[in-house]
Amino acid sequence: MPVAPGPQQYTTIAAAVDAELEIKRSRFLCHLAPAGSEDEARAVIAAVAQAHPKARHHCTAFVLGPDAATQRSNDDGEPSGTAGRPMLEVLLGEGLTDVVAVVTRYFGGVLLGAGGLVRAYGAAVSAAAAEARRVRYALRQEFTVELDYRWGPAFEAECHAAGWTVVETEYGERVTVRFAVPPEQEKRARERLADLSSGAARPVAGETRYVRVTS
Structure with missing residues (x-):
């Protein structure tokens, strides 16, 4: 919820x-x-x-x-x-x-x-x-996106560089990445996916919830 x-x-x-x-x-x-x-x-x-x-x-x-x-x-x-x-x-x-x-x-x-x-x-x-040991949880908007294998690792690297949380990555016929971003960065995440995949990637929004952002 x-x-x-x-x-x-x-x-x-x-x-x-x-x-x-x-x-x-x-x-x-x-x-x-x-x-x-x-x-x-x-x-x-x-x-x-x-x-x-x-x-x-x-x-x-x-x-x-x-x-x-x-x-x-x-x-x-x-x-x-x-x-x-x-x-x-x-x-x-x-x-x-x-x-x-x-x-x-x-x-x-x-x-x-x-x-x-x-x-x-x-x-x-x-x-x-x-x-x-302290850990911090922050409010994040989750998304799930399916990507070709050529784009999956690049987008994961983009998430880490931007400070976004990669919640889960599944490798099947395609790479499915579930990631979470600060709500105010949703537009940036969508734009980066569009640039990376030449507009093919379609992220699906999930829950807004607290995500662990420090380990």
Whole structure:
């Protein structure tokens, strides 16, 4: 389905990462993972809780959607506002979305106080975010075009040179290229195909959707 109007791009993380801090004998283990929906985020939270059944707290925060419209946090038994909210603020401050953070705490016997907890939970998420590889998704218009073999490689090279995304290439009797361009560059893409194929190529428009543009 075509996406509704929204941000032109957003940033998330490529893969899950872990970080651990020890503060006054308490261990804070942060698991930071990509999540494309609330169900995915809650599945990550459940998996972490299952992996650490003896931990006292599994505090959480997640941000979802290109516009970061869905924001959730949970203190999981810590004093209100000392865990989930600081974690959420770190995710927002890092400019991340479609991401979930779970900080598992093993209590070390020393009370940290409200301020200490805020700093500890935020620092755990910051440590994980520092290790994560960022990826960017941008709004793109997809097209599919069939080309003769003599034109296929040349057009793929053109896409890479222009910063367009080659989503998929299939080789059969002809070369079928599915590619994505910024919506404002649609005219340029059509003109380049026409020039390359002497007017024979007929790109078919597909969805406008978010496409990964950095690896």
